[in-house]
Amino acid sequence: MHMDINEIIKPENLVYTKPRLMNDNPMHYCPGCSHGVVHKLIAEVIDEMGIEEETIGIAPVGCAVFAYNYIDIDWIEAAHGRAPAIATAVKRLNPKKMVFTYQGDGDLAAIGTAETIHACNRGENIAIIFINNGIYGMTGGQMAPTTLEGMKTSTCPYGRNVALNGYPLRIAELVERVDGTCYVTRQSVHTPAAIRKAKKAIRLAFENSMAGKGTSMVEIVSTCNSGWKMSPVKANQWMEEHMFAKYPLGDLKNV
Amino acid sequence: MAKIKGAVVVNKERCKGCELCVVACPSQVLALQPTEVNDRGYHYAFMQNPDACIGCASCGLVCPDGCITVYKVKL
Numbered sequence: 491m492h493m494d495i496n497e498i499i500k501p502e503n504l505v506y507t508k509p510r511l512m513n514d515n516p517m518h519y520c521p522g523c524s525h526g527v528v529h530k531l532i533a534e535v536i537d538e539m540g541i542e543e544e545t546i547g548i549a550p551v552g553c554a555v556f557a558y559n560y561i562d563i564d565w566i567e568a569a570h571g572r573a574p575a576i577a578t579a580v581k582r583l584n585p586k587k588m589v590f591t592y593q594g595d596g597d598l599a600a601i602g603t604a605e606t607i608h609a610c611n612r613g614e615n616i617a618i619i620f621i622n623n624g625i626y627g628m629t630g631g632q633m634a635p636t637t638l639e640g641m642k643t644s645t646c647p648y649g650r651n652v653a654l655n656g657y658p659l660r661i662a663e664l665v666e667r668v669d670g671t672c673y674v675t676r677q678s679v680h681t682p683a684a685i686r687k688a689k690k691a692i693r694l695a696f697e698n699s700m701a702g703k704g705t706s707m708v709e710i711v712s713t714c715n716s717g718w719k720m721s722p723v724k725a726n727q728w729m730e731e732h733m734f735a736k737y738p739l740g741d742l743k744n745v
Numbered sequence: 746m747a748k749i750k751g752a753v754v755v756n757k758e759r760c761k762g763c764e765l766c767v768v769a770c771p772s773q774v775l776a777l778q779p780t781e782v783n784d785r786g787y788h789y790a791f792m793q794n795p796d797a798c799i800g801c802a803s804c805g806l807v808c809p810d811g812c813i814t815v816y817k818v819k820l
Contacts, residue, residue: 495795498752498816505751506802508811514759517810521787522763526809682769682803722763 509533511542511562518556522722524712525554527679528621531689532592533561535696544700545588546580548573550602552594553628554621571602574609577616581699588699590617595636596626599661603635606665613670613704617695620661620707623714624733631717635659638736643717658736662709666742672704674743678711678734680726694744703745711737748820751800753792756812760789766804766813772797775804 511533519525536545542563549557551570558565568576573591581589598606598620609616625643626632632645638658640649650658666674673695677688688710695706711733715725753774760783767775767790776793783789790812792798800817 493750493818493820495752495792498750498800498818499754500816503752503816503818504814505800505817506805506813506815508756508814512811516759519809521761521809522765523809526811527807530809530811679807682801682806685806722765723768726765726768 509537511537512560513562515559517560519553520716522713522715522725523553524623524679524710525621527685528619528688528710528712529557529560531679531685531692532619535689535693536563539693539696541588541696541700544586545590546584548577548580548589548591550591550593550597552597552626554592554594555628557592571597571600572605573597573602574605574614574616574618578609578612578614581614581616585615585702588617588696589615590619590696590699592619593621594627595620595622595624595634595661596629599635599659606661607668610665610705610707611668611670613672615699615702616705617692617699618705618707619692619695620709621712622661622709622737623712623717624658625714625717627714627717631714631719636661638732641732660737662707662737662742665705665707670705671707671743672745673698673706675707675741676709676711676737676739678729678739680713680729684739709737711739749799749817750820751798751815751817752795753798753804754814754816755790756814757783757789757791758785759810759812760787761785761810762787762789763809764790765807765809766790769803769807771801771803772799774798
């Protein structure tokens with residue numbers, strides 16, 4: 491049966507739209523970048539929990555450095571890798587606030603490893619959103635600690651060599667072992683089903699921050715199609731085939 | 746059986762033509778404009794096959810730029 495499209499497009503029939511807390515600024519991310527999806531999930535969760543006025547986000551250095559331009563909540567921009575240290579101070583001084591950091595793998599897993607592990611070990615009541623795409627996206631696709639073995643980047647054009655560069659660093663497994671973390675999970679945002687699961691994980695992490703249960707980390711295995719030199723669709727397929735073998739999805743810890 | 750009809754509205758100036766919505770759609774409703782581009786030069790997504798839309802919002806979920814609004818009615 492044919493139905494005129496204007497009869498469907500009415501406010502009462504709305505099932506999905508851009509989150510209210512995401513503003514109209516055009517995002518600087520490359521087409522198909524996972525950051526946009528995670529930004530949307532964070533905006534939706536904050537809106538659904540009704541904690542818009544209680545939320546303070548800590549932005550990283552990396553592509554997501556401009557996160558504060560896109561989600562209308564309070565933000566602080568941290569020096570490279572220092573987001574968990576800033577978040578510690580913010581949460582201790584404002585214990586009623588929901589404090590989260592949003593960091594990439596170049597920020598969290600390289601220069602910020604010490605801050606991350608010690609914030610987790612102290613059990614700071616913050617949520618850490620960790621975007622792991624195995625590469626330094628913003629600076630032009632250099633090798634990161636999380637780069638897979640054999641994966642080609644601009645600083646390892648013949649592929650990462652374990653004898654020379656070491657092994658890919660699995661941060662979620664590391665922080666799972668320290669006593670301060672209450673929730674460590676690894677998710678992805680490449681399909682609608684995965685996106686729904688990732689949203690639930692982000693919500694639980696934010697609830698843990700509000701409840702003062704300890705540190706939560708939600709690692710999101712992501713794509714960097716520009717850095718990987720692939721189309722967005724191909725990058726998602728490559729991630730499923732290669733990244734998930736080293737970075738398997740699922741909850742590592744939930745106490 | 747109740748029939749469901751959906752409709753997708755793409756914010757074409759915000760769309761970057763990444764094609765993720767086209768792949769995510771279970772009913773092959775969406776496509777990228779073959780020749781038209783928006784102000785920033787991207788081949789934006791549009792409803793090529795609007796009658797097949799079931800309003801499942803898969804396209805909206807996967808859109809990284811929040812360009813997609815989805816509507817659904819039960820007939």
